Amino acid sequence: MVTVLDYGAGNVRSVVNAIRSLGRDVRFVERPEDILQAERLVFPGVGAFGEMMRVLRHRGYVEPLVAYLNADRPFLGICLGLQALFQGSEEAPGEDGLGFLPGIVRRFRVDLAVPHIGWNGFRARKPSGLFHGLEGNERVYFVHSYYVDPEDPSVVLAVTDYSVAFVSAVQQGRVAAVQFHPEKSGPVGLKILENFLDGKAAPVLPPVVEPKTEPAKRIIACLDVRANDQGDLVVTKGDRYDVREQGHVRNLGKPVDLARRYYEEGADEITFLNITGFRDFPLKDLPMLEVLRRTSEKVFVPLTIGGGIRDYTDKDGTRYGALQVASEYFRSGADKVSIGSDAVAIVEEVLKAGGPTGRSAIEEISRVYGSQAVVVSIDPRRVYAASPGAVPHPVIETDTPGPNGERFCWYQCTVKGGREGRDVDAVTLARVCEDLGAGEILLNCIDRDGTNLGFDLELIRAVREAVTIPVIASSGAGCADHFLEVFTKTRAEAALAAGIFHRREVGIGEVKAFLHGKVPVRWIA
Ligand code: 1PR
Structure with missing residues (x-):
């Protein structure tokens, strides 16, 4: 029996489906006391750090969670469930984390796209039961803008490279947590999850250690x-x-x-x-x-x-x-x-x-x-323009001229499946949506x-x-x-x-x- 901490946000269904596909039963934390009664606890988190901590506090989960962790009971944190273990996050200044591990959660400041979304590898730093059956060069699915920065290097289980090397998994005793999503990482992720659920595997270091990991297209x-x-x-x-x-x-x-x-x-x-x-x-x-x-x-x-x-x-x-x-x-x-x-x-x-x-x-x-x-x-349609000043939109110079030899074009956004054109261009739309939080x-x-x-x-x-x-x-x-x-x-x-x-x-x-x-x-x- 596996207990899953569902705090209301985030997509818990995927984790539950993955656990069930491995033939295990799942029960949910419904009251604070369910946490200390768990045999094996999975804490999947997706969403925003501040919102998560507020809900955990409101439901009275913080104290039993910290007690569970301090008792060195089997725990797997996923994504925000990893970040929650730390003292705080740059995402929500002033909002305390669980503080089980010293250190804070930092935002990526890199020349690559943020969030870091997609399949990347991880380099194991110490042996763990979670690594059984892995070759060390597998890719797993990440989706996050923040990463943990532990003060104690001995808790680092794996690192991943995304312009900087960041900590993608930690382990202290029977408490483990990963930044990636095993439930979304295909057969490799299911294997990691199974290793946690089995809990018996002796610690191993996967054989292949890549010099650097790389995000996949x-x-x-x-x-x-x-x-x-x-x-x-x-x-x-x-x-x-x-x-x-x-x-x-x-x-x-x-x-x-x-x-x-x-x-x-x-x-x-x-x-x-x-x-x-x-x-x-x-x-x-x-x-x-x-x-x-x-x-x-x-x-x-x-x-x-x-x-x-x-x-x-x-x-x-x-x-x-x-x-x-x-x-x-x-x-x-x-x-x-x-x-x-x-x-x-x-x-x-x-x-x-x-x-x-x-x-x-x-x-x-x-x-x-x-x-x-x-x-x-975005559902844009190309509209040609004879010159940059001919339309009230940013244009690009195109290698594929229009029917009348136009050398410029802009991309008009449409709505309702292309049925209706609007007076906004795709580049502006993308930029404004990014500012709004897309x-x-x-x-x-x-x-x-x-x-x-x-x-x-x-x-x-x-x-x-x-x-x-x-x-x-x-x-x-x-x-x-x-x-x-x-x-x-x-x-x-x-x-x-x-x-x-x-x-x-x-x-x-x-x-x-x-x-x-x-x-x-x-x-x-
Ligand atoms: O406007 O928020 O309700 O969302 C509607 C969604 O449905 C939008 O994402 C819009 O792109 C999509 N959509 C609406 N009408 C159509 C249509 O085809 N009549 N499909 C449509 C959009 C585009 C891609 C397509 C690629 C690759 N389809 O999804 O799969 O163009 O196709 P290809 O590889 O065969 O070239 P809302």
């Missing part, structure tokens, strides 16, 4: 989902956002089955986009929630859900805030939510008002769940979507240079070489594709085999 499979004309939820795929063929919605398979297939083929993440999310829907029986619940039982890599993350009023007049909608998705197994149309409305308002309101969906969700949980999905940009391109012509490198370069958060390049992948191109000619951290994977034209394994040795990828042999 991520390959993401995207599933555009909507109801077809018969009312069944299907994965569809557009051609420049038109998903109909001879009047019918294209049907490329079932969402849960396809997600499972891509996980097994080595996808680093799966993204579901509810492409008709701009329509009104009943929150409680939203079919995408069930898709997420079922997917997260079998798929142990990060899941993003987009479409319909916004404030809205239900048919019966009940009003829901975007934060409530997002919370429902997180509880159902999502690790990140992606905001499309609403992000454009938010940015329009910010630009009009001359500053943030503090109440937008991006600000609210990132405050509670952390910026790493908020992706902004943790990642999913950069689509209507002109390239479904064309197999390759990514729009000019667009990706312009947006990536304007922000410091990771950018996912999307739309147009037609062959493995297009992925190499986007990773070598732009600074995109990840590339997403749909059509070529759905139609089995190129497999995810094939893309990775092609990239292997040229750019860092999570390699599944």
Whole structure:
């Protein structure tokens, strides 16, 4: 029996699913006394340090947690569950941590994108039972902007390189904690979790020690989902956002089955986009929630859900805030939510008002769940301009001139799945969303979507240079070489594709085999 500390924020479902997939029973901490009664305690944390500590204090969990840790009982902290062990965090000055280990939590100040999102390695510093069966060169999934800085070097279990070498795992006696997410790290993560749950393994040092770890470029499979004309939820795929063929919605398979297939083929993440999310829907029986619940039982890599993350009023007049909608998705197994149309409305308002309101969906969700949980999905369309002064938007000089020989263009943001163009450009949108607290940009391109012509490198370069958060390049992948191109000619951290994977034209394994040795990828042999 494993006890899981669910403090209300964060995505506990994934951890529980991973533990259950290993054949263990889970019970939750419901009262403070459940903590000291635990045989084996897992503390998964996602979100913001200050909010987490406030909830722990409010529920009376701090004292029993510290007593549990001081008694050297089996404990595994994950992500924020690692950071909580320390005295405090730069993320929430003045807010005390559990103080079990001396030291504080610091923010990354590096020349790479922050948050550090994706698959990276770890270098073991001392033997541990957690390392059984590992070779030492595995990659695991990280998503964080802060890292722990212990005062006592003897507690350091592993370090990871992300411009700086940071502590990615600690262990003192039977108390261990990791910055990465074992529950989202595929078979490797499940092995680490199993080692903790077994608790019997003698400490080992994995044999291979890489001189330095390197973040991998991520390959993401995207599933555009909507109801077809018969009312069944299907994965569809557009051609420049038109998903109909001879009047019918294209049907490329079932969402849960396809997600499972891509996980097994080595996808680093799966993204579901509810492409008709701009329509009104009943929150409680939203079919995408069930898709997420079922997917997260079998798929142990990060899941993003987009479409319909916004404030809205239900048919019966009940009003829901975007934060409530997002919370429902997180509880159902999502690790990140992606905001499309609403992000454009938010940015329009910010630009009009001359500053943030503090109440937008991006600000609210990132405050509670952390910026790493908020992706902004942009659906831009290229608009040509004869000269830089011809339009009231920042333009780029393009190598692909327009129909009338125009040498400049800007990228107009659209809403409602490309149905409506707005007076905001993609670069400004990305920049403002970063300021508001978005943790990642999913950069689509209507002109390239479904064309197999390759990514729009000019667009990706312009947006990536304007922000410091990771950018996912999307739309147009037609062959493995297009992925190499986007990773070598732009600074995109990840590339997403749909059509070529759905139609089995190129497999995810094939893309990775092609990239292997040229750019860092999570390699599944
Ligand atoms: O506006 O917050 O409700 O979110 C709606 C979401 O649905 C947005 O993220 C938007 O991008 C997406 N969406 C809306 N309509 C469509 C459509 O296709 N008609 N799909 C749509 C966007 C783009 C990518 C696609 C890549 C790769 N699809 O997701 O998967 O372009 O395709 P490819 O590799 O085949 O070229 P909101």
